[in-house]
Amino acid sequence: MAELKRTVKGTLLENEPMSAHTSYGIGGPAWAYITPRDMSDLSEILHFVNTYSIPTYFVGSGSNLLVADEGIDGIVITLGKSFRKLEISGNKIYAESGVMLGHMVKESIKHNLSGLESMIGIPGTLGGALIMNAGAFGDKISNSLINVDVMTLSGSIIQYDAGDIDFCYRHSTFKENEIIISANFELKEASSETISEKRDIASKGRKKNQPLRFRSAGSVFKNPKPDLAAGYLIDKAGLKGTRSGEAEISTQHANFFINHGQAKASDIINLICIARKKVQEKFDIMLDLEIKTLGFPKDVFQYE
Numbered sequence: 159m160a161e162l163k164r165t166v167k168g169t170l171l172e173n174e175p176m177s178a179h180t181s182y183g184i185g186g187p188a189w190a191y192i193t194p195r196d197m198s199d200l201s202e203i204l205h206f207v208n209t210y211s212i213p214t215y216f217v218g219s220g221s222n223l224l225v226a227d228e229g230i231d232g233i234v235i236t237l238g239k240s241f242r243k244l245e246i247s248g249n250k251i252y253a254e255s256g257v258m259l260g261h262m263v264k265e266s267i268k269h270n271l272s273g274l275e276s277m278i279g280i281p282g283t284l285g286g287a288l289i290m291n292a293g294a295f296g297d298k299i300s301n302s303l304i305n306v307d308v309m310t311l312s313g314s315i316i317q318y319d320a321g322d323i324d325f326c327y328r329h330s331t332f333k334e335n336e337i338i339i340s341a342n343f344e345l346k347e348a349s350s351e352t353i354s355e356k357r358d359i360a361s362k363g364r365k366k367n368q369p370l371r372f373r374s375a376g377s378v379f380k381n382p383k384p385d386l387a388a389g390y391l392i393d394k395a396g397l398k399g400t401r402s403g404e405a406e407i408s409t410q411h412a413n414f415f416i417n418h419g420q421a422k423a424s425d426i427i428n429l430i431c432i433a434r435k436k437v438q439e440k441f442d443i444m445l446d447l448e449i450k451t452l453g454f455p456k457d458v459f460q461y462e
């Protein structure tokens with residue numbers, strides 16, 4: 159730790175509770191939670207973790223993450239305010255991965271650029287959005303992507319064209335040991351009326367259907383098919399309102415699991431296992447997780 163502290167020029171928080179860095183408000187301590195000062199700091203830190211083979215995880219703002227109550231025996235790196243440059247030139251956007259997606263969406267709307275407006279209201283950073291291929295109401299982040307810069311553990315930068323990465327529903331094929339630094343996008347010019355209309359439909363739909371007053375990580379499971387929602391299956395399995403400790407399957411949207419205050423990761427896992435079991439029994443469908451998990455043994459999400 160002493161040597162790591164000497165290496166890091168940005169912020170290093172030791173034994174930092176991940177509950178402070180996830181939208182669930184859940185998660186035990188990370189051995190070190192690091193926000194690099196700049197690119198050269200990031201490169202030095204990656205060199206350090208690579209040399210000592212320290213388990214290292216990259217996160218954005220934790221809005222799609224479930225972290226174990228036992229925490230993370232390793233380093234968590236997030237790209238904060240030093241990685242929030244956003245530039246718009248004509249119909250092109252350059253953004254660093256610490257930019258909040260909501261900010262990028264609003265800026266594109268201001269410039270009468272279409273392609274991101276239906277993603278209004280999706281929490282999180284651009285980095286997280288690219289990994290998750292975030293999307294809503296017909297738009298998805300990969301649709302307007304030109305290329306992405308990542309940093310490898312050796313500290314070098316690689317550029318991927320959009321076509322080098324496979325993007326599908328809430329999934330991309332970026333490598334786990336590469337951190338997304340920035341990306342370029344090309345949008346379509348459109349009238350402000352058309353863009354505002356799409357934005358408003360998305361915004362109203364989100365407010366109507368999602369339990370936004372409560373802490374969650376959005377949808378827990380992927381929809382098994384485009385026309386078959388995981389939330390519908392969980393609802394039809396009679397599980398809305400099911401509780402474990404202070405966690406609850408939302409009565410408003412059954413694919414959102416809510417932390418009412420002091421819920422533990424183990425409570426969310428209980429609900430995950432219950433939902434999987436009941437949906438499997440009733441519909442013969444095994445639900446796949448959409449949320450990403452950190453710090454758990456592999457088999458913990460399987461029901462008995």
Ligand SMILES: Cc1cc2nc3c(=O)[nH]c(=O)nc-3n(C[C@H](O)[C@H](O)[C@H](O)COP(=O)(O)OP(=O)(O)OC[C@H]3O[C@@H](n4cnc5c(N)ncnc54)[C@H](O)[C@@H]3O)c2cc1C
Nearest residue numbers: 217218219220221222282283285286287289292293338376
């Ligand atoms: C209320 C609510 C509503 C939501 N609605 C939607 C929705 O409509 N559509 C949708 O798609 N999602 C939705 N989500 C889920 C979430 O907002 C998105 O998945 C978001 O893109 C995650 O971004 P993040 O920065 O929080 O990523 P995190 O949760 O921090 O991380 C997500 C994944 O990305 C990786 N990662 C993050 N940053 C980097 C980086 N720089 N380099 C490499 N890897 C990185 C992490 O390792 C992890 O695997 C919702 C969440 C909430 C809480």
